[in-house]
Amino acid sequence: MRKLAALFCCILCCQSLTAQVLGGKSVFPFLDLPAAPQITALGSMNVSQQNTSDLSLAMGNPALLRPSMHAHLQANYTSYFADVKYGHCMLGYDATGIQTTFAASVQYVHYGTLTQTDAAGNVQGAFSPRDIAWQLTASRQYLERWHYGVNLKFIQSRYQQYSAAGLAADVGITYQDTAHQLQIGLTARNMGVQLRTYVTGGGQEPLPFDLQVGISKRLQHLPLQLSATLHHLYQFDVRYADPAMEDGIVISDGDTTGAGGKTVDKLFRHMVLAAQYEVGRYVELTVSYNHLRRQELAVSGQQGLSGFAAGIGIITKKLQLRYARSWYQRANAFNQLGINIPLQQWGLLVKE
Numbered sequence: 377m378r379k380l381a382a383l384f385c386c387i388l389c390c391q392s393l394t395a396q397v398l399g400g401k402s403v404f405p406f407l408d409l410p411a412a413p414q415i416t417a418l419g420s421m422n423v424s425q426q427n428t429s430d431l432s433l434a435m436g437n438p439a440l441l442r443p444s445m446h447a448h449l450q451a452n453y454t455s456y457f458a459d460v461k462y463g464h465c466m467l468g469y470d471a472t473g474i475q476t477t478f479a480a481s482v483q484y485v486h487y488g489t490l491t492q493t494d495a496a497g498n499v500q501g502a503f504s505p506r507d508i509a510w511q512l513t514a515s516r517q518y519l520e521r522w523h524y525g526v527n528l529k530f531i532q533s534r535y536q537q538y539s540a541a542g543l544a545a546d547v548g549i550t551y552q553d554t555a556h557q558l559q560i561g562l563t564a565r566n567m568g569v570q571l572r573t574y575v576t577g578g579g580q581e582p583l584p585f586d587l588q589v590g591i592s593k594r595l596q597h598l599p600l601q602l603s604a605t606l607h608h609l610y611q612f613d614v615r616y617a618d619p620a621m622e623d624g625i626v627i628s629d630g631d632t633t634g635a636g637g638k639t640v641d642k643l644f645r646h647m648v649l650a651a652q653y654e655v656g657r658y659v660e661l662t663v664s665y666n667h668l669r670r671q672e673l674a675v676s677g678q679q680g681l682s683g684f685a686a687g688i689g690i691i692t693k694k695l696q697l698r699y700a701r702s703w704y705q706r707a708n709a710f711n712q713l714g715i716n717i718p719l720q721q722w723g724l725l726v727k728e
Contacts, residue, residue: 417687
């Protein structure tokens with residue numbers, strides 16, 4: 377129990393890190409992209425979902441990596457905005473002898489081929505910017521109801537002649553009450569340091585740190601699982617600094633924020649709500665709502681489905697297929713496809 381207490385204190389102390397920033401103020405922001413359809417359909421973040429067969433959940437909380445995910449091979453592809461494409465591949469392995477479950481993954485973001493010009497606009501060629509992150513995950517069980525885990529990441533980024541690298545870690549714990557079909561999760565994400573800056577001699581930039589807590593509950597008489605996730609717990613006001621706000625302007629750290637109240641809105645912007653319904657034995661339907669995304673990306677008067685996401689999963693013994701669609705604005709959404717193959721069911725990586 378002392379190990380869990382120390383881990384919990386470490387997570388809480390992370391709020392003193394310089395990495396406590398929101399979007400637009402950190403390096404390697406691609407780390408916050410949802411890697412798999414399951415995560416996208418759950419609102420792009422979830423640290424408590426009760427699912428022992430989807431390997432990608434460990435990307436959000438390493439404590440969700442379980443022995444039942446041994447020999448699961450997963451590949452995901454995303455058609456993002458502005459012709460940006462990114463992919464993710466992950467493999468799980470349960471080392472029974474040391475009672476630890478491992479997973480290795482890689483996430484790659486390709487921004488297409490861009491034209492390179494000089495200051496006068498003369499074409500000098502083309503280049504292909506990209507980001508990549510390698511990740512190693514380990515998870516263990518403590519007593520009957522606790523799990524804890526860690527993700528270690530090595531990050532590389534290259535934009536033409538500019539490149540950067542970094543190290544990061546996610547630390548997470550979960551508490552599961554199987555009698556009441558309830559699970560609670562807590563995760564500190566992207567704690568780390570930039571090893572190499574884009575500009576020689578430039579100052580280090582913070583990583584996109586986040587502290588998240590969530591709860592998931594399966595209903596007793598209905599095949600429905602409800603989830604609620606809170607993010608950026610260390611900062612109360614996570615609103616975008618909009619200079620056009622009409623309720624007063626306050627200048628702070630180069631940003632402009634409204635001086636008005638709207639306490640309920642501020643609280644709700646920390647929350648992501650999700651529901652997953654099991655249709656028979658083979659189909660899962662998921663919907664979610666991200667209030668922060670809707671408030672900050674929706675066009676005024678044309679909100680549509682901004683902030684909502686939905687997904688469908690076809691789950692069989694030998695194969696899992698998933699698709700998700702997430703709406704950022706009324707006319708802008710992205711699609712994601714994923715496949716998960718339990719290699720043991722195909723006679724590969726079978727435990728002795």
